[in-house]
Amino acid sequence: MVLSQPFMAWGGYWAIPAVVLLAFVSLFFYRCVFYPMYLSPLRYASRAPLSASFSPFLSFLLGPFSGQFLAVTKGEAGIIQDDWLERYAKDKGVVRVLGPAWTERLVVFNPDIWRKILVEGHDNYIKPRTWRNPLKIFLGEGIFTVGSPECHTVLRKMINPAFSLINLASQTDRFYEVAEALVDAVAEQIEPAQSSTGCVLSVYPWMSRAALDIICSFAYSHYPKALRDQHSELAMALRTSFSAQNGWKQLILTIVISIPGLGSFLKSEPGWRTVEFITALIPQSPLSDLFDLFVSVMKSAAITRRIAKDIMDRERPDSLGLTSKWQTGSVIAVMENDLERDKADSYRFKISEDLVMGQIVSLMVAGYGPTSSSMSWTLYFLAANKDAQERLRQEVRSATANNSRPEYQTIKSLKWLDCVIMESLRILPGIPDVYLEANTTEHVAGMLIPKGTVLYFPVRAVNTSKSVWGPDAEEYRPERWLNRPAGLNVRDSFQSFFSGSHGCAGKTLAIMELKIVIAKLITNFEFDLAYEGQVPKLTYAFVMIPKDDMPLRVRRLQDTGCSE
Incomplete structure (x- = not known):
């Protein structure tokens, strides 16, 4: 019983953080490696790197949190997208990128797909909820923020x-x-x-x-x-x-x-x-x-x-x-x-x-x-x-x-x-x-x-x-x-x-x-x-x-x- 007390004390202090860390690492691996490679319904499209960091290590660490968000918002509009088109989207005209919090986005370059989505299938697409909700605070309910x-x-x-x-x-x-x-x-x-x-x-x-x-x-x-x-x-x-x-x-x-x-x-x-x-x-x-x-x-x-x-x-x-x-x-x-x-x-x-x-x-x-x-x-x-x-x-x-x-x-x-x-x-x-x-x-x-x-x-x-x-x-x-x-x-x-x-x-x-x-x-x-x-x-x-x-x-x- 005496020998077990330090072990129990150690477990009491570290068990919860260890479980949280293990859960996070598992989620990280699932969302950033296993899911996009084997389960994502968008896996047919080539995927850009997790993030645009010049360091592979930083890309590995920051990618799941920021994705390509910082690269897109800090850079000049259209420049990084041109790079995606040349490197990843030449065949099908689409590329997957990771947004903040592990969200996958499909970047569309192909004009035929644009036409089918925007003209032929326009009733099937709305502004994203993550885009609408913040705008509602400023604009109210209008043509840019309705969800129907x-x-x-x-x-x-x-x-x-x-x-x-x-x-x-x-x-x-x-x-x-x-x-x-x-x-x-x-x-x-x-x-x-x-x-x-x-x-x-x-x-x-x-x-x-x-x-x-x-x-x-x-x-x-x-x-x-x-x-x-x-x-x-x-x-x-x-x-x-x-x-x-x-x-x-x-x-x-x-x-x-x-x-x-x-x-x-x-x-x-x-x-x-x-x-x-x-x-x-x-x-x-x-x-x-x-x-x-x-x-x-x-x-x-x-x-x-x-x-x-x-x-x-x-x-x-x-x-x-x-x-x-x-x-x-x-x-x-x-x-x-x-x-x-x-x-x-x-x-x-x-x-x-x-x-x-x-x-x-x-x-x-x-x-x-x-x-x-x-x-x-x-x-x-x-x-x-x-x-x-x-x-x-x-x-x-x-x-x-x-x-x-x-x-x-x-x-x-x-x-x-x-x-x-x-x-x-x-x-x-x-x-x-x-x-x-x-x-x-x-x-x-x-x-x-x-x-x-x-x-x-x-x-x-x-x-x-x-x-x-x-x-x-x-x-x-x-x-x-x-x-x-x-x-x-x-x-x-x-x-x-x-x-x-x-x-x-x-x-x-x-x-x-x-x-x-x-x-x-x-x-x-x-x-x-x-x-x-x-x-x-x-x-x-x-x-x-x-x-x-x-x-x-x-x-x-x-x-x-x-x-x-």
């Missing part, structure tokens, strides 16, 4: 009429008003320091304000005048929310707000005010910085939702004395008209005011983030390619010689302007990748895709595929759109707006908005790189935004060549 394919289809149908060509063409004056206000705002910024060489201006913040003014005035008949009011509550709230979308910030926010109950609590005013109070008691440290991040993001989300509620209350058709959605053409009029008539009776869900408000926030964010980034990238490419910039200036001046606000069809007919915009969108799409989750088990192109499988569509990698666009696929060459390679299917090879029912409903709006804003800016200003060797600095997140706010050297042109 049926609900997504109805919400899509609700907004489609507002983005029709007839409605867009009738509202071009709203775009011109904002574009001209942007010209005035930029001129005010550079004229105090105007010289023969111009002055350096961070263009992204100004493009963001312009994009916000356009989407709000078009979609909701609400003009926040963010260009005139640099302290616009809505503009500052959206900028704060987007600034948190990178690397570890995005990961930590996603983990915390995905905890049942905690996300909803932090979303409420008592919740973020509690965190704000705790933050004030903590000395300056990484922990206090993290708490500050939570407070600022949640406060910004609350501000955005409040403004969306105000817009919904103010712009109801009945409060405007309207009886038809076509009397305003705004998205809110279309949605409210459907709500009033309660068209959802034939569906298994009911369209509520919360759902309409979620739609307002979702479309506001969609019209703000990707579009403002695309404006900034286009100006960068034109600054780096002066011949393309001058050619565009001459084309626009010719079209606006007798009318400074040409009609939609005139803008659409400008071939070089179209080439400039499309090439910019191809190389640096506003949204670099898209995730979908299989809602049913099915076979696609001979491959089994089980229910719950997360599919990853690397938009930028597909857009710049050298096998499709040629060896210069990553170079900015607008002229390629005038003489596209024989046999090139643009619908499959240009995915900046995605395809099928999950594609961007506002594609035509975004392109027209880009064309009008860029045309006005190029007519009035000359753009150069801010410094020699300048390259885009990308923040990888839901939206690919300039990390450095895109500084460019801007000079006012005295002769705009336009008719007033």
